[in-house]
Amino acid sequence: MNLADGVQLVSFGILALMMIGAALGVVLLSNIVYSAFLLGLVFISMSGLYILLNAGFVAAAQILIYVGAVSVLILFGIMLVNKREDYVPVPNAWIGTVATASVCAGLFALLSAMVLATPWAISSAVPVGDGAVVVIGKHFFTDFLLPFELASVLLLMALVGAIVLARRDFFPEQTEEDQLVLPERPRELVSGGQK
Amino acid sequence: MSSGIDLQGSFIQLLTDSGLPIGVAKTVWIPLPMLIIVAAVTVLALVSTWLERKVSAAAQQRIGPEYMGPFGLLAPAADVIKLLFKENMLPAKTDPWLFAIAPLMVFIPVFLSYLIVPFGQNMVITDLNIGIFLWIALSSIAPVGLLMAGYASNNKYSLLGGLRAAAQSISYEIPLSLSVLAIVMMSNSLSTIDIVNQQSGYGILSWNIWRQPIGFLIFWIAALAECERMPFDLPEAEEELVAGYQTEYGAVKFMLFYAGSYANLVLSALLVAVLYLGGWESPIPVSWLASLIGVSESTPWLQVIAASLGIVMTLFKAYLMIFLAVLLRWTVPRVRIDQLLDLGWKFLLPVSLVNLLLTAALKLSFPVAFGG
Numbered sequence: 069m070n071l072a073d074g075v076q077l078v079s080f081g082i083l084a085l086m087m088i089g090a091a092l093g094v095v096l097l098s099n100i101v102y103s104a105f106l107l108g109l110v111f112i113s114m115s116g117l118y119i120l121l122n123a124g125f126v127a128a129a130q131i132l133i134y135v136g137a138v139s140v141l142i143l144f145g146i147m148l149v150n151k152r153e154d155y156v157p158v159p160n161a162w163i164g165t166v167a168t169a170s171v172c173a174g175l176f177a178l179l180s181a182m183v184l185a186t187p188w189a190i191s192s193a194v195p196v197g198d199g200a201v202v203v204i205g206k207h208f209f210t211d212f213l214l215p216f217e218l219a220s221v222l223l224l225m226a227l228v229g230a231i232v233l234a235r236r237d238f239f240p241e242q243t244e245e246d247q248l249v250l251p252e253r254p255r256e257l258v259s260g261g262q263k
Numbered sequence: 264m265s266s267g268i269d270l271q272g273s274f275i276q277l278l279t280d281s282g283l284p285i286g287v288a289k290t291v292w293i294p295l296p297m298l299i300i301v302a303a304v305t306v307l308a309l310v311s312t313w314l315e316r317k318v319s320a321a322a323q324q325r326i327g328p329e330y331m332g333p334f335g336l337l338a339p340a341a342d343v344i345k346l347l348f349k350e351n352m353l354p355a356k357t358d359p360w361l362f363a364i365a366p367l368m369v370f371i372p373v374f375l376s377y378l379i380v381p382f383g384q385n386m387v388i389t390d391l392n393i394g395i396f397l398w399i400a401l402s403s404i405a406p407v408g409l410l411m412a413g414y415a416s417n418n419k420y421s422l423l424g425g426l427r428a429a430a431q432s433i434s435y436e437i438p439l440s441l442s443v444l445a446i447v448m449m450s451n452s453l454s455t456i457d458i459v460n461q462q463s464g465y466g467i468l469s470w471n472i473w474r475q476p477i478g479f480l481i482f483w484i485a486a487l488a489e490c491e492r493m494p495f496d497l498p499e500a501e502e503e504l505v506a507g508y509q510t511e512y513g514a515v516k517f518m519l520f521y522a523g524s525y526a527n528l529v530l531s532a533l534l535v536a537v538l539y540l541g542g543w544e545s546p547i548p549v550s551w552l553a554s555l556i557g558v559s560e561s562t563p564w565l566q567v568i569a570a571s572l573g574i575v576m577t578l579f580k581a582y583l584m585i586f587l588a589v590l591l592r593w594t595v596p597r598v599r600i601d602q603l604l605d606l607g608w609k610f611l612l613p614v615s616l617v618n619l620l621l622t623a624a625l626k627l628s629f630p631v632a633f634g635g
Contacts, residue, residue, distance in 0.1 A: 105407070108407055132400040
């Protein structure tokens, strides 16, 4: 094993540990703000894995979209919702927790069985590496044109929907009495020329 | 095009000649440019704080720093020493972890972005294929740090300042990326080296600023907003928000925010130089001068002079832009938050889209001038 392989192995280990740890934190921590920040860490570790796979463009796009947009939006959502509610302890809350845990464990077992049972065909093609931008662009405008356009229409619909939800159609009319008046007696203006 | 001097190649050559295996030689090389760049960026940021003081003093007909070293040059050093020796305190009921991590989240992406700033043909840490896109991606991490600082400080002014800063930074990222996209379209590459090489050939006449005047203005306005410089420094509007998300910070953590903001300003100015002002190319091409006096381009002394001239040129252009930014700071009043968002979404975004379409049309119709 030469130096480069060793560095790659160690970075893979660190990134994988960071990702799994942060993902567990997202689910298990009770503070929702911590969960949101840890989600950002999960996305950053994923982009690190992309870099290890020689997919620099995908890694940068991952940071730009998931860390820079999705995480920030989630944080905005959390910080702008100003709803304070006291936590009411639910009787027998442990049943829900146990049910959730068992469902998650079953799902995990199913998925790992599937992963282990599937004969994965490892591609022998040479990684594109630096030419990825050109290859991705060509795919977008040839065989992946329809999904690409559909995704953009979906995003446009979300955009229009957000604007419709956020805009105010009703503006309260201002009447004369509503206007702010200084709490002072109105005085005659004294002009300088009069004696 | 001559390749100029290749420090990395010669250094590794030297080590392998003295008997080291090539892998070890490369490993020895890797930290050197990083350390040099980190040190250089720190110095550049300190110099820009000094410039800020001196230029603002001149704008207000004062003298500015005077007694700390010649022309007050040691004032930034005094700042750093003061901030280093201050007590590192934690305000009551803050979130200790997030409070400590937030300045790093703002500081590290800025320093990481210097990876792609070229000072010469081979004078860059890595000539990444995704180049300028890396900077756009990394600068989108900063809002997370700002929100973190605002939330962790347990202070409503901090929270408001953090939310404002994040909103501002998100909305100005879009015109910024679109104006960069127009440049990328012209040079057919995301790599900063290729972008500069595409502007070489005819000296000052071939710089992108003549082909992208609208893009240049949009980029500079958006970059100022990203750096929270004066017309757009709402997150720190002191008459409304004390100091925004920095209110509760002091000592080393404040220094990280402060250094980060000035390093970001220097970075933006350097990228203006790279994208629009021809990077390391001098206004009169060196190769033309060399052929005029009849010296071959591969002459060693000429290459050393050309490389040093390249560094000086890049820094000169960048500091010209910083000077402009400081003058702007002391000339224009601050905009309101609604004006800021109006400017970003209703003016800069459509204009930058039109600019992108125009560039595409011109590229199709005049492939000679617009990099077909």
